[in-house]
Amino acid sequence: MPAIVHFEVQIDPARRDDAAGYLSETLAATRAWPGNLGIEALVDDADPCHILVVETWATTQDHDDYAAWRKTPEGKHRLGEVLAGTPSKQVYSATMPLDLQTSQD
Template sequence: MTAIVHLDLRLDPARLDIVPALLNEVLAATRAWPGNEGLEVIVDDADPAHVIVVERWATAADHDAYAAWRNTPEGVSRLGEVLAAPGVKSVFSGRIPLDL
């Protein structure tokens, strides 16, 4: 079942100038990971230092494999260079059926 992942990030306001290039670098590996079906970065209208990376994965297991890789020396990224606080990740793979 498809999994949607939200990575809620609080960025260092003093580093916003390098964020686009750094995110393009970091997220290239995410896009290329097997099972990734796409991603986007959305910006809070009231606070440009608050962004959410929205990722779509074919399965939660695909995301789990990616997340495990990110915790290895080969998978470490430079994202920490622009964070003001640790990111908060939420994975959504369950659904509530709606009769609409």
Template sequence: MTAIVHLALQLDPTKLDIVPALFTEVLTATRAWPGNEGLEVIVDDADPAHVIVVETWASAADHDAYAAWRTTPEGASRLGEVLAAPPVKTVFSERIPLAL
């Protein structure tokens, strides 16, 4: 079942100028990971230092494998260089069927 992951990030406002290049570097590896079906970064209209990375995965297991890789030396990223607070990750894999 498809999983949607929201990674909420509070960025250091003094480092916003390096965010696009750093995100391109970090998220290129995310996008290339098996099971990743897409991602985008959305920016809070009221606070440009608050962003959410929205990732779509073929399954929660695919995301779990990716997340485990990110904890290894090979998967480590420079994302921490621009964070003002720890990231908050939420995984959505259950659906409520709607009769519309």
């Protein structure tokens, strides 16, 4: 199963106009990383400074390799310059089967 990554950031309201440029620059490298199958940035309707980046990876290992690269000098990015706080990240690589049939007792 592919890995789905949710990377959630809160943009500093004073830097909101700069955020798209910083996100585009950072996410271009993410998009180009081997194993990245797609990426999009979703803006919260209630708070335009709250962004959810949804990444799809071929495997969890592809994402782990990318995340390790981001911790190197070559992988460093400037996104932190426009953030209001520490981002959060969740990785989803397993599913829960859902039985859509209900029993009639």
